[in-house]
Amino acid sequence: MRLRLTVFLVLLVIELILSSPSRRFDGVAFEKFLIKARDVLDRVPLIDGHNDFPYSLRRYESNQVGDLDIYDLTTVEPWASSSSSHTDINRLRQGKVGAQFWSAYVPCSTQYKDAISKTWEQIDVIHRLVEANPTTFAFVTSAQEIEDAFAQGKIGSMVGVEGGHSIGSSLAVLRMMYDMGVRYMTMTHSCPTPWADNSQLDDPGNVPVHDGLTPFGRTVVAEMNRLGMLIDLSHVSRKTMRDALEISTAPVIFSHSSAYALCNNTRNVPDDILQLVAQNGGVVMVNFFVSYVTCGLTATVQDVADHIEHIRNIAGVDNVGVGSDFNGVARTPDGLKDVSQYPNLFAELLARGWTETDLEKVAGLNLLRALRGAESVRDQMAADGIKPFDEWIPQTDLPAEAQPCSTGEYKSQKLLTE
Numbered sequence: 001m002r003l004r005l006t007v008f009l010v011l012l013v014i015e016l017i018l019s020s021p022s023r024r025f026d027g028v029a030f031e032k033f034l035i036k037a038r039d040v041l042d043r044v045p046l047i048d049g050h051n052d053f054p055y056s057l058r059r060y061e062s063n064q065v066g067d068l069d070i071y072d073l074t075t076v077e078p079w080a081s082s083s084s085s086h087t088d089i090n091r092l093r094q095g096k097v098g099a100q101f102w103s104a105y106v107p108c109s110t111q112y113k114d115a116i117s118k119t120w121e122q123i124d125v126i127h128r129l130v131e132a133n134p135t136t137f138a139f140v141t142s143a144q145e146i147e148d149a150f151a152q153g154k155i156g157s158m159v160g161v162e163g164g165h166s167i168g169s170s171l172a173v174l175r176m177m178y179d180m181g182v183r184y185m186t187m188t189h190s191c192p193t194p195w196a197d198n199s200q201l202d203d204p205g206n207v208p209v210h211d212g213l214t215p216f217g218r219t220v221v222a223e224m225n226r227l228g229m230l231i232d233l234s235h236v237s238r239k240t241m242r243d244a245l246e247i248s249t250a251p252v253i254f255s256h257s258s259a260y261a262l263c264n265n266t267r268n269v270p271d272d273i274l275q276l277v278a279q280n281g282g283v284v285m286v287n288f289f290v291s292y293v294t295c296g297l298t299a300t301v302q303d304v305a306d307h308i309e310h311i312r313n314i315a316g317v318d319n320v321g322v323g324s325d326f327n328g329v330a331r332t333p334d335g336l337k338d339v340s341q342y343p344n345l346f347a348e349l350l351a352r353g354w355t356e357t358d359l360e361k362v363a364g365l366n367l368l369r370a371l372r373g374a375e376s377v378r379d380q381m382a383a384d385g386i387k388p389f390d391e392w393i394p395q396t397d398l399p400a401e402a403q404p405c406s407t408g409e410y411k412s413q414k415l416l417t418e
């Protein structure tokens with residue numbers, strides 16, 4: 001009796017191992033998929049929507065990067081011991097990264113203080129990173145320039161500003177950031193701005209501050225459309241997502257968000273919004289952070305592939321991409337530990353029967369299409385004679401804590417004669 005039970009249990013364990021996703025193919029088969037995946041990433045640029053390496057430069061080096069060699073940071077402290085150090089040139093090359101949105105992020109604690117100057121410092125350090133490594137990186141600002149850099153074997157480098165607090169509710173600051181190469185802005189981070197609600201306000205027990213976008217927030221969307229800057233809806237509340245999707249005339253992105261249906265975290269995108277993204281022609285770039293992938297403490301490359309498949313099933317294969325959040329988080333999935341491991345994800349999709357044509361879309365063609373869409377909206381608005389939107393945020397829209405930091409429009413009819 002005991003022997004039978006033991007045999008049964010052994011068979012059960014073998015069955016469980018064989019049916020687990022990581023064992024659906026053996027090592028030899030996986031190696032074949034990896035070779036194919038690398039071929040795909042040689043043909044089209046792998047464009048990642050979000051990497052916090054610039055914020056690591058602030059945390060570990062105070063942005064004093066003059067003598068920093070970033071070829072191999074696995075042996076340099078404090079990088080080597082950090083659980084959120086996932087990026088260096090050597091590993092970017094192994095991972096076949098074709099283009100990267102580098103995040104210009106400063107925390108919400110800077111709002112109404114020095115958010116704007118600290119954001120400029122992050123934009124500056126991204127420019128310095130590119131200039132110090134000219135054989136690896138090329139600073140790019142358009143879909144065409146991404147393709148040109150890729151053809152030259154360089155990693156096209158773009159700036160995404162993470163959080164609307166970074167513009168200090170000023171369209172003038174937004175415009176100047178565009179001029180310095182910023183090609184998306186995440187409308188909020190983990191705090192509401194005076195014009196948009198963030199995702200945490202959807203958590204149980206919290207209440208909206210604005211119920212989505214305020215009238216000024218809608219003007220921010222319009223000005224971003226006019227500039228040709230992508231609207232990034234990662235980190236915002238559902239109502240902010242809906243408002244932006246309703247009024248934006250250009251494709252939007254989620255630079256680093258996964259599927260809410262698979263992990264109920266408000267940082268992820270619910271199915272009804274995924275359908276709106278499909279209508280808008282936008283792209284949801286899947287986040288690899290374990291907490292957004294499984295809502296648990298561990299995850300695997302297969303779990304990330306599940307999110308990509310879910311978004312394909314609900315929105316479509318034209319509306320999904322990757323936005324790792326590497327260097328911004330501590331816990332990354334097994335098989336996707338750092339930037340060197342992207343090919344594993346594409347090999348996993350091939351093993352699931354995905355075509356190479358569809359992989360090319362996920363890797364980069366979808367983002368290129370969305371960016372081109374934003375560029376053509378910009379060109380059309382210019383052709384239509386649309387002038388820069390130049391309203392100021394009403395002083396009454398600013399919360400009490402912002403008042404000491406604002407002198408308003410500073411308009412005076414009085415001549416400066418005395």
Ligand SMILES: [Zn+2]
Pocket residue numbers: 162235256328
């Ligand atoms: Zn983020």
